[in-house]
Amino acid sequence: MHRYRSHTCGELRAPDVGTDVRLSGWLHNRRNLGGILFIDLRDHHGIVQLVVRPEQAEVHDRLSSLSKESVVRVDGKVSERGADNVNPELPTGEIEVEVGEVEVLGASEQIPFTINADDGVNEEKRLEYRFLDLRRERMHRNIVLRSQVIAKIREKMVAQGFNELATPILSATSPEGARDFLVPSRLHAGKFYALPQAPQQFKQLLMIAGFDRYFQIAPCFRDEDARADRSPGEFYQLDMEMSFVEQEDVFGVIEKVMTDLFQELGGGRECTSPFPRVPFREAMLKYGTDKPDLRAQLELVDVSDIFKDSGFKAFAGKHVRALSVPDTADQPRRFFDQMGEFAVEQGAKGLAWVRVGEDRTLTGPIAKFLDENDVSQLLTALKAEPGTAVFFGAGEFDEVSKVMGPVRVEAAKRAGHFEEGVFRFCWIVDFPMFEKDEETGAVQFSHNPFSMPQGGLEALQTQDPLDVLAWQYDIVCNGVELSSGAIRNHEPEIMFKAFGIAGYSEEDVEREFGGMLRAFRFGAPPHGGIAPGIDRIVMLLADEPNIRETIAFPLNGNAQDLLMGAPSEVDEARLRELHLSVRKPKL
Template sequence: MHRYRSHTCGELRASDVGADVRLSGWLHNRRNLGGILFLDLRDHYGIVQLVVRDESSEINEKLSSLSKESVVRVDGKVTARGEENVNADLPTGEIEVEVGAVEVLGAADQIPFTINAEDGVNEERRLEYRFLDLRRERMHRNVMLRSKVIASIREKMVAQGFNEMATPILSATSPEGARDFLVPSRLHAGKFYALPQAPQQFKQLLMIAGFDRYFQIAPCFRDEDARADRSPGEFYQLDMEMSFVEQEDVFEVIETLMTELFRELGDGREVTSPFPRIPFREAMVKYGSDKPDLRAQLELTDVSDLFKGSGFKAFADKHVRALPVPDTAAQPRKFFDQLGDFAVEQGAKGLAWVRVGDDGALSGPIAKFLTEDDVRSLTEALGLKPGHAVFFGAGEFDEVSRIMGAVRVEVAKRAGHFEENVFRFCWIVDFPMFEKDEETGKIEFSHNPFSMPQGGLEALRTKDPLDILAFQYDIVCNGTELSSGAIRNHEPEVMFEAFGLAGYSEDDVRRDFGGMLRAFEYGAPPHGGIAPGIDRIVMLLADEPNIRETIAFPLNGNAQDLLMGAPSEVDDTRLRELHLSLRKPQQQVKPSK
């Protein structure tokens, strides 16, 4: 028999009754019932129940005294449980193993939190003892789901004619929109490598080199703050690029991949295909967001024109967005008050609303301020009927979009207009190529600087930069942006013109993007791609609210590795070797009392 096991803990069934087995794993739980000792033994594959019937035996004494999470090897015989003791929730629930011998392989100290139950331990503690946290069923399941996602993606990309290739980790800095992580060079004093924010330039160079269809599960590094859907430090993405393609060709590949992947691993939840294409500006008006949650079956309507010059000063000459909601006749006043509180939490001063009675008349806090013409125009524009309610936001476009976008989803959830157990994908298209910095007034790239502008060189030379659209797109699922992508600019003249509008001189472009530019000058094919985030895909499939729950060893919200102690200090010898000296921020001395 094998030194450690003949079977795994999760594979024994009723058909194994009578077999002599050897198992190894962790002591998951223990119960002493009337002198009979029951234990749950856990390994990667599952849990099996052990039983020791002789209360006075050495085996009972040894297993009773061991701390939970100790690692043991047991020899025993598989027996059938009595019908009344069958555990239908366990695959091994019809049998148990009567222990005949035990060997302690790794005794455990007192564990700092419970493994066999979610006991509400704080995240910092969990990350400090991540090797224990990963033993918990939910975390183990999430990590294994991630493994399945990556394996499935690889299989499906290869099936669509893509080739997996690796790109450098040590490279030059690039303006991807976040801070680089820099690596000092020992051989070149005063110079630094940068960890890639994305393999953007390299994957384009692969297309220029003639490889046609590339992908990799790429590590990316960005020195940016954490959010619920963004891990600080590093993340992984399905990086892909294709030659001789237009936007729809990229969409076809990714829609096929995502549809198959989410149907395969989405636990039976519906995926609707094809994914709708929604222009950026339309998304901002209808949904208040460029990453709309289409599970919310309500849309916003711009009614600013209806209130131009209106006597209702709260709406007059402002951007006004309305959210009509059907079937609200049975909703109590508390429903409206709670939504008002929610809007205030989002930064609004309040939430105006009216409701439509059986006679078509409007009631509610602002009804008395609306003229007959206002009511008539609103009824026609919004298709109002008895039982409708309408919520309003007024102010600056961006602020109204943000607040009413959140209100739209919240109202849908509370009013029964929200789909559960579905994945609703969409493409956001036609992003502006440029935007204006609110503080400096300068024109800058609003998305990927390597994108092809719609209209090409002529648009760059003849249009207002803020009116130029780009062949840029995002893929969104259930309100989460999975990725941005673009058809790339592959023409040097277009590149100079586009970067020039963003304040880069020709010398700047040649200095910062010399390798890319030089490649363009030697014959570049039209190409495009995208890079959906692996962590966010797993987050959606696992139905987890925080992206760190999908990563085996994440940094915490302050970009610290509490398990390994990173970032850490280095000694002076190492600093001298790297030609570095430190200038730490001065600590303010508190004045004495």
């Protein structure tokens, strides 16, 4: 028999009754009932119940005295549980193992929090003892799911003719929109490598090198703050690029991968197919965001024209959007008050509303300010039937979007117009190439600077920069942006013009992107790609609200590794070797 196990803890079943077995695992739980000791033994594969009789005094004493989470090897015989003792929640619930011998392989100290139940321990403690946290069923399941996601992605990309190729980790800085992590060079004093924010330039260079279809599960590094759907420090993405393609070719590849992935690993939840294409400006108008949650079956409507010359001064001359929520006749006043409170949490001063009665008259706080013409136009524009509630946001376009976007989703959830247990994907397309900096008014890139403008060089030469659209796109699922992508600019003349509009001189472009430009001058194919985030894919499939629950060893919200103690100080000798000195900020 094998030194440690003949079977795993999760594989024994009724046909194994009478078999002599050897098992190894962790003491998950223990119960002493009338002198009979019941132990749940756990390994990666599952849990099995052990039984120790009082007459087996040595084994009984040994297992009674061990701390939970100690690692043991046991020898015993599989027996059938009585009908009253079958546990239908366990795959091994029809059997138990009568223990005859035990060996302690690794004793445990007193554990700082419970493994076999969620005891509400704070995240800092969980991250400090992450190796224990990962023993919990939910966390263990999430990390296994992550492995399955990556394996299936590889399988599906290779099946579509993609080659998995690696790109450098040590490289030069690149304007990806976040801060670089810098690595000092020992051999080149005063110079630094940068960890890649994304393999953007290298994957384009691979297309120029003639590899046609590339992908990798790429590590990316960005020195940015944490939030629920973004891990500080590092993340992983399905990075891919294709040659001789247009936007729809990229969509075809990724839709197949995502649809198959979410259908196979989504636990039977319905998945959108095909993915709708939503222009950026339409998304902002209808949903208040470029990351719309399409499970919410409500849309915002621009009603600014109705109130342009209205006597209702609070709306007159402002951008006004309305949200029509049907079937709210039975909603109490508290529903409207709670929606108002929610809007205030999003930054609004309040939330105006009316209710459509059976006779199509309006009631509510602002109803008395709306004349007959306002009401008629409003009901027509919103197609509002009796029993409908209408919420309003007024102000500047962006501030209305910021408030009414979340209000749309919250109202849908509260009023029963929200789909649960589904994955609703969409493509956001036709992003503006440029935008104005809110502080300086300068024109800058709104997305990836390496994107091809729609209309090419002519558009850059003849259109207002803020009217130029780019071949850029995002893939969104359930309100979570999984990735941005683009058809790339592969022509030096267009690149110089686009960067010139954003304030870069030709010398700047040559200095910052000399390698890319040199490659473009030697015959570059049209190409495009995208890079869906692995962490966010797993977060959606696992139905986790925080991305750190999908990563084995994440940094905390302050970008610290509490388990390994990073970041850490470096001794003076190492600093001298790297030609560095440390200047700490004054407190």
